[in-house]
Amino acid sequence: MLAEGVFDGLRRVGAGAINAVSRLGFAARFFAVVLIHSPAALKRTRLTLREIYFAGVLSLVIIMVSGLFVGMVLGLQGYDTLNKYGAGDSLGIFVGLSLVRELGPVVAGLLFASRAGSAITAEIGLMKTTEQLAAMEMMAVDPLARIVAPRFWGGVISMPLLAALFSMMGVFGAYLVGVRLIGVDSGAFWGNMRAAIGFWPDVTNGII
Amino acid sequence: MTAAARPSAAALACPTENAVELAGVTYGYDRGPLVLRGIDMAIPRGKVVAIMGGSGCGKTTILRLIGGQLQPQAGRVLVAGQSVPDLDREELFAMRRRIGMLFQFGALFTDLTVFENIAFALREHTNLPDELVRDLVLMKLNAVGLRGTAQLRPAELSGGMARRVALARAIALDPMLVLYDEPFAGLDPISLGVVGQLIRELNDALGITSVVVTHDVYESLKIVDYLYFVSEGRIIAQGTPEEVQASSDPFVRQFVDGAPDGPVPFHYPAPAYADELAAHAR
Numbered sequence: 001m002l003a004e005g006v007f008d009g010l011r012r013v014g015a016g017a018i019n020a021v022s023r024l025g026f027a028a029r030f031f032a033v034v035l036i037h038s039p040a041a042l043k044r045t046r047l048t049l050r051e052i053y054f055a056g057v058l059s060l061v062i063i064m065v066s067g068l069f070v071g072m073v074l075g076l077q078g079y080d081t082l083n084k085y086g087a088g089d090s091l092g093i094f095v096g097l098s099l100v101r102e103l104g105p106v107v108a109g110l111l112f113a114s115r116a117g118s119a120i121t122a123e124i125g126l127m128k129t130t131e132q133l134a135a136m137e138m139m140a141v142d143p144l145a146r147i148v149a150p151r152f153w154g155g156v157i158s159m160p161l162l163a164a165l166f167s168m169m170g171v172f173g174a175y176l177v178g179v180r181l182i183g184v185d186s187g188a189f190w191g192n193m194r195a196a197i198g199f200w201p202d203v204t205n206g207i208i
Numbered sequence: 209m210t211a212a213a214r215p216s217a218a219a220l221a222c223p224t225e226n227a228v229e230l231a232g233v234t235y236g237y238d239r240g241p242l243v244l245r246g247i248d249m250a251i252p253r254g255k256v257v258a259i260m261g262g263s264g265c266g267k268t269t270i271l272r273l274i275g276g277q278l279q280p281q282a283g284r285v286l287v288a289g290q291s292v293p294d295l296d297r298e299e300l301f302a303m304r305r306r307i308g309m310l311f312q313f314g315a316l317f318t319d320l321t322v323f324e325n326i327a328f329a330l331r332e333h334t335n336l337p338d339e340l341v342r343d344l345v346l347m348k349l350n351a352v353g354l355r356g357t358a359q360l361r362p363a364e365l366s367g368g369m370a371r372r373v374a375l376a377r378a379i380a381l382d383p384m385l386v387l388y389d390e391p392f393a394g395l396d397p398i399s400l401g402v403v404g405q406l407i408r409e410l411n412d413a414l415g416i417t418s419v420v421v422t423h424d425v426y427e428s429l430k431i432v433d434y435l436y437f438v439s440e441g442r443i444i445a446q447g448t449p450e451e452v453q454a455s456s457d458p459f460v461r462q463f464v465d466g467a468p469d470g471p472v473p474f475h476y477p478a479p480a481y482a483d484e485l486a487a488h489a490r
Contacts, residue, residue, distance in 0.1 A: 130313065131311045131315035135315035136317075137304075138277070138309040139305075139332070140302070141329070142301075
């Protein structure tokens with residue numbers, strides 16, 4: 001009885017592992033095929049530009065508003081804590097580093113996945129159920145080249161720009177609260193931030 | 209070469225006598241039961257042939273095998289003399305450029321206008337100038353009577369109109385073979401008559417071959433040259449519309465007359481009715 005239960009458990013673990021590897025393999029193959037089709041898709045700039053518009057431009061409002069409010073909260077809470085130790089002037093460093101290195105790319109990525117990602121998933125799902133993808137295949141057009149690759153590159157191009165915009169709006173929000181509302185010195189806010197944040201190690205790495 | 213001896217465009221597109229041939233085709237989805245069990249079929253060039261049968265009998269699977277969307281487990285599928293399962297992806301796509309397909313509910317691209325839907329294949333596969341693409345699209349739309357809908361979106365069309373636009377799209381590249389998957393499903397009688405007539409007229413005017421998968425007996429008998437009846441994965445009857453109407457085959461009769469009981473039983477297999485009803489008394 002006990003042995004049977006143990007074997008069942010092992011079997012389940014094995015099946016789960018095989019399933020996970022199989023899904024990983026499928027994703028890797030899918031990614032490889034998208035990359036193979038990418039040069040042809042990128043050559044047709046109109047398709048990719050359209051996807052940059054849908055994935056990127058239409059996500060601007062949610063990204064910028066969220067960035068502004070995240071920055072404002074960081075400014076308020078950050079100042080509150082830093083000021084206890086007499087380091088209120090370091091608000092620029094605190095806000096800049098946390099936004100540019102971590103919060104900006106991560107939160108922008110989550111927002112992008114929830115807005116643009118779900119929109120793309122719904123769109124392709126609808127195309128699948130209404131046989132539009134099958135119709136495309138029957139017209140000798142590969143849906144991976146015509147549908148998936150432009151959307152992939154639309155996302156790849158939009159995402160870093162959106163992350164940068166999120167961070168920018170966040171810093172602006174922190175400036176509004178910290179400098180304009182609370183009264184942190186403007187020169188200290190910007191000067192400390194510029195001194196502490198490097199373009200390559202922080203901004204570029206964060207975006208990548 | 210004299211005009212009489214010159215081969216027609218359709219003959220050039222399809223060099224064999226039969227546009228489609230299936231021999232001993234067997235197919236089952238994944239590890240499920242067989243859907244098709246040894247289908248033999250020959251569809252001559254220039255004809256309109258219907259494949260009929262009840263829901264789930266494997267009709268659409270036959271179309272998918274002809275279009276290369278599925279691979280048979282056994283048997284041969286030939287289109288214009290080429291063995292479809294043996295084609296690599298490029299050869300398959302080259303073959304599909306000569307095949308049009310009308311899907312059950314049109315499958316129009318919802319983010320494109322009617323005009324763009326029909327221009328889609330022309331733009332993907334040719335380098336024709338925009339003016340020529342425009343003229344070709346308008347000609348195809350005119351052939352289905354919907355030139356005035358060019359700038360509408362698929363969502364603005366009725367079911368019958370969407371089916372006609374999809375038909376125009378299917379013939380955009382002047383195919384040698386058009387596959388119709390349930391072209392009459394869900395249409396009102398007027399739209400149904402229009403689509404049926406278009407299938408016949410386009411077939412004759414363009415010299416193409418048409419394979420119509422349907423369960424609409426009345427409309428099919430009016431427009432097709434030959435019918436195959438499929439049941440439980442086998443061809444159980446075939447013939448011209450006249451032969452079918454005169455047939456005494458029980459399945460054909462049940463199908464043509466729409467009888468609720470017959471070789472296709474009304475009741476799903478179950479234990480005896482009286483036994484089941486009295487089960488609580490025992």
